[in-house]
Amino acid sequence: MNLKQLSLELGLSQTTVSRALNGFPEVSEATRNRVQLAADRHQYRPSTRAKGLATGKALAIGHVIPVSTKHETMNPIFGDFIAGAGETYSRNGYEMILSIVDDQNENDVYRGLKARHSVDGVVVHGPRMDDPRIALLNEIGLPFVVHGRASGVTAPYSWVDVNNRRAFNRAADFLIDLGHRRIGLINGLEVMDFAHRRRNGYMDTLTANGIAADPTLMRSGEMTEEFGYTSTRDMLALPDRPTALMTSSMILAMGTRRAIEEAGLTIGRDVSVITYDDELSYLRNGGDVPIFTATRSSVRDAGRRLAEMLLADIANPFSQPQTELLEAELMVGQSTGPAPHL
Amino acid sequence: MNLKQLSLELGLSQTTVSRALNGFPEVSEATRNRVQLAADRHQYRPSTRAKGLATGKALAIGHVIPVSTKHETMNPIFGDFIAGAGETYSRNGYEMILSIVDDQNENDVYRGLKARHSVDGVVVHGPRMDDPRIALLNEIGLPFVVHGRASGVTAPYSWVDVNNRRAFNRAADFLIDLGHRRIGLINGLEVMDFAHRRRNGYMDTLTANGIAADPTLMRSGEMTEEFGYTSTRDMLALPDRPTALMTSSMILAMGTRRAIEEAGLTIGRDVSVITYDDELSYLRNGGDVPIFTATRSSVRDAGRRLAEMLLADIANPFSQPQTELLEAELMVGQSTGPAPHL
DNA sequence: AAACAAGTTCAAAGCGCTTTGGAAGCGAAT
C-alpha cells in the first residue's frame, strides 16, 4: 500500500492524504480522521527512501564502530551503549545504521555515509588522542557527537563523557586512605583517550600524596580478561608487589581476580582491587554488597543521553556544540580493605 | 555532487554515466574510463535513497535485537556476531540497520521494516521455542535467516546454528569419562531454543550412562556472571554436591569460578568445569592451554556465514531455505580433571 | 549507393514521497 493507492481509495489527492498524516493544519479534522483510519486499516507506512528523497533527511543515525585489524577486539561496552541509544532513536522515528570498519578505512566510511546521504548524523566511538575524525567530520559537515573526548583536539565539538580523571582520582584516594602505597594500574590502550585520562587521574593523586609513580606498576593493553590476568600475575611476582590494583573495566577485574586467587592470595585482604564499572547488563557488580569496589557509571545511560543530544543537534543545525560530563559514583564493595603489613 | 552534475560536466547523458559506473556492457571502454576518473575525482557516490527508490532494493539488512523489558539484558555475544556479519555486508555494499526493541513490540518492528521498505531482509536473533516470528516473516514475505533454530516450528526456514546438543553431549561424555557422576548444568533461560537443546544434550548423555538427571543440579536463567555465581554457590552447598559443572557461557563460568574459589575449593581438582565458549574477542579462553575446558565455536564466524547466506537468499528469491549446522570443538583446558573421591 | 547490423549514446518515464503555488467553495462584507 502506498500513498497513491491510499489516496485513490479515499478519493483524495496525495497532497491531502500526506498532509493529513503529517499533522498539517490545513486539513479538516473530519477528513484527517477518515485518512488516519484508512491508513491504520492498511497498516500504511510511508517509504523511508521516498520520504528521505523528498525531504532531504535520512531519518537515520550512523554508528561507526572501529575494529582494530590487529586485535579484532570488539569493545564489550558497545552492546549496552547502543541499547541505550537505540531506545532514543526508535522513540523519535530514527533508524540506526551500523558500520563495522577496520581502523584503516574509517575516513572513507564517514565520507561515504555523507556522500550517499545515508545518515543525518553519526556518533563517534572510541575517540583516541588527537583523533583526526573530528576534524574530518567538521570538514565534511556531518553532525556528530563523540562518546568520550579527544585530548589535543582544539576545535569545538559535542561530546558525552564520564569524568574519568575524577573517577580515578577518587579511586586512588580511597585506596591511599586505606593505607595503600603500592598501587598498580591496569588500563586500556593509551592511544584511547579515556585510558589517558584515567592514568592522569591515577598519577596525579599518587603524586599529590607523595607517592612516586612506578612504571612497573602501570600496564596498558587491550581490555581482555587475559590481559587483566597476565598483568596482575606479573605485578604480583615483583619483589615489592602492589597491595592494591586499579583496573579500567570489570572484564580486566575478572582476570585480576583469577591471578590473585591463583597466587593463593585473598582479594580485599592481601590485595585490594577497585575497578571501573560500566554497568554492563550481563556483568552486574553483585547484589546488595558489590563484589568489587568500583567507580561506576552506566554506559547505557550515556548512550541514551548522547542520542538525545545528537537528535537535538540535527533538529537545530545552528546550535553550538553541546557537552555533558557524567560523574561516576564510588561504590564500596568487598574487594577493598586496609593495606596489609607486608 | 550528483549524477546530473556529473553528467553535465562530462557532456554525457545521465543514462550513460549511470551505466558506465555500474559496469554495463553497452558503453565503450574509453568513455567508461573517462567517467570513472571524473567520479573518483569528485568522490561521487550515488545516493542510497535514490538508488533504492529506483531499483526497489534497500541495500540494507535489518537486525532486530530483542531486549527483554524485565531484565534489560543485552546479549553479550551480540557485538561479536554483528562484527562478523558487518564484514560481509560492507564487502557487498550493504548497510546494517539495527533495531533495539523490547520483546513486546517485536512484530510491529518487522512489519514496519517491511512496509517502509527499509531493508531487503532481516536476521532473527535469539530464537525461542515455537518462535512466532518465523511464521510472521514468512507471512509478510521478508527474507530472513535465523541465528539458531526454533524447536516446534515446522515451516521450513533458513538458519545457521551450532550443534548445541552434540556440544553438550560431548562435554558431558568427557566429564563422565573422567569419572564424574554428579554433574551440574548452569544454562540460559529455557525459553531460548539453544538452552533447550543444550539441556537435552546434557540429559541424554547422562541417561545413556545410567545417571539419573537431578533437578537440583540444573539451573537456568539470565546468563550473567552473578547467575553463574549464585547457582554454583547453591549447588556446592548441597549435601551431595556436584563434582563437575557445565555452563552455557564464559560469563557464567566466571561466576562459577568465583563461587568455587570462595568455597575454598580448587577448580579442575575439587570441581571440574566445562563451559561453552563463543570465542568473544574480549573473553579469549587463555593462551596455549585454555583456562577452561570448553566446547567452542566462534560466534563471529557464525555472523559471517549467516550474512552470506542471507545475501544469497536475497539475490535469488526462488531459492530453497538454506541451513548450516556448525560443530563446536572440544578444547581441553585446566578446569577439568578426574572426579575426586568425596 | 542503399540496406543492414553492431556499437554507442540519449530523452524521458518512473520509483513514492513532500511541497509549491494555485483553485474551488462558501459565507460575509462592500
Add this chain to the structure above:
DNA sequence: ATTCGCTTCCAAAGCGCTTTGAACTTGTTT
C-alpha cells in the same frame, strides 16, 4: 453582484537515481 477572506483541497514539480525504447554513428554487406 462583486469582492474579499477563509478553509479545504489539488495538480504538478522535484528529490537522485535506473531503465526502457529509440536514435544516432560507424562499418559491413548487398
